[in-house]
Amino acid sequence: MGDSGDHGRGSSPVDVAPLNASSYLDPHYWDERFAAEEHYEWLKDYSHFQHLLRPFLNPSHSVLEIGCGNSRLCEELRKDDVADMTCVDISPVAVERMRSRFRDKGLEGIKVVQADMLDLPFGSESFDIVIEKGTMVKAEMLFGFTEDVLFVNSGDPWNPHPETINKVMKMLEDVHSVLKPEGIFISISFGQPHFRRPLFEGASFTWSVEWKTFGEGFHYFFYILKKGRRILKSDDCKNERSDVPSISLLHEELEDEDYMFRTTLCDELEN
Numbered sequence: 001m002g003d004s005g006d007h008g009r010g011s012s013p014v015d016v017a018p019l020n021a022s023s024y025l026d027p028h029y030w031d032e033r034f035a036a037e038e039h040y041e042w043l044k045d046y047s048h049f050q051h052l053l054r055p056f057l058n059p060s061h062s063v064l065e066i067g068c069g070n071s072r073l074c075e076e077l078r079k080d081d082v083a084d085m086t087c088v089d090i091s092p093v094a095v096e097r098m099r100s101r102f103r104d105k106g107l108e109g110i111k112v113v114q115a116d117m118l119d120l121p122f123g124s125e126s127f128d129i130v131i132e133k134g135t136m137v138k139a140e141m142l143f144g145f146t147e148d149v150l151f152v153n154s155g156d157p158w159n160p161h162p163e164t165i166n167k168v169m170k171m172l173e174d175v176h177s178v179l180k181p182e183g184i185f186i187s188i189s190f191g192q193p194h195f196r197r198p199l200f201e202g203a204s205f206t207w208s209v210e211w212k213t214f215g216e217g218f219h220y221f222f223y224i225l226k227k228g229r230r231i232l233k234s235d236d237c238k239n240e241r242s243d244v245p246s247i248s249l250l251h252e253e254l255e256d257e258d259y260m261f262r263t264t265l266c267d268e269l270e271n
């Protein structure tokens with residue numbers, strides 16, 4: 001399986017590919033991977049979406065990244081003047097290596113916390129911005145959005161298992177809770193709006209849901225959820241259109257970007 005991200009520039013070429021997709025279910029997979037791998041960017045590195053994220057950054061903001069892995073996003077944000085930066089990951093190996101990297105680079109001010117995003121150890125209204133990049137996709141796999149659900153011939157992507165929904169919603173509830181009243185959740189993902197919106201627009205959330213895309217040829221989604229700014233359904237089609245045909249196959253999304261085909265929700269609503 002080829003991870004569909006930017007291979008870490010300057011990192012050693014190590015064999016970290018799982019035997020199969022279900023290896024992501026094994027918590028030891030991540031520890032073993034991070035023990036062998038110095039740096040890897042899932043999806044894309046900061047330079048590809050900096051133009052989308054930067055307008056939301058403010059030096060006085062507190063920023064939380066969930067599922068940081070060994071990405072350089074935290075340090076890139078520090079370079080962009082984010083002073084109060086926290087990143088969390090469930091893998092103790094990732095956390096230790098990240099702390100060591102920050103020590104070596106004199107970036108001790110960046111807090112690195114081992115935590116489960118289903119049970120974030122922060123008080124409510126702690127952060128101005130929460131960011132996840134590629135973590136929710138994996139979370140969906142970990143939580144049961146496997147090929148059994150989303151693979152084209154073997155499941156119904158429109159009706160995921162209730163247990164799956166419950167776990168994803170728990171993650172989103174935690175994110176919603178730790179955001180300040182006008183905080184913003186940024187989710188950078190393969191996940192298409194017609195699958196993400198039913199989750200993001202859960203009844204208990206007060207955030208508005210917008211998205212943009214980035215990437216050439218293959219598009220990634222950059223979701224912007226602004227707490228306290230929920231909008232009416234009639235505003236939905238103001239979101240950016242993507243111009244490729246429909247069919248989302250999470251299995252293939254994770255296996256190979258070439259299989260990624262999308263359409264806009266608004267096209268579907270119009271038809």
Ligand SMILES: C[S@@+](CC[C@H](N)C(=O)[O-])C[C@H]1O[C@@H](n2cnc3c(N)ncnc32)[C@H](O)[C@@H]1O
Binds near residue numbers: 089116117132
């Ligand atoms: C696909 S990687 C993305 C890493 C990084 N965000 C990036 O863009 O390169 C997913 C990360 O989520 C972490 N992770 C998986 N389950 C988690 C959980 N329940 N809580 C926190 N982190 C989790 C993994 O250890 C891994 O670092």
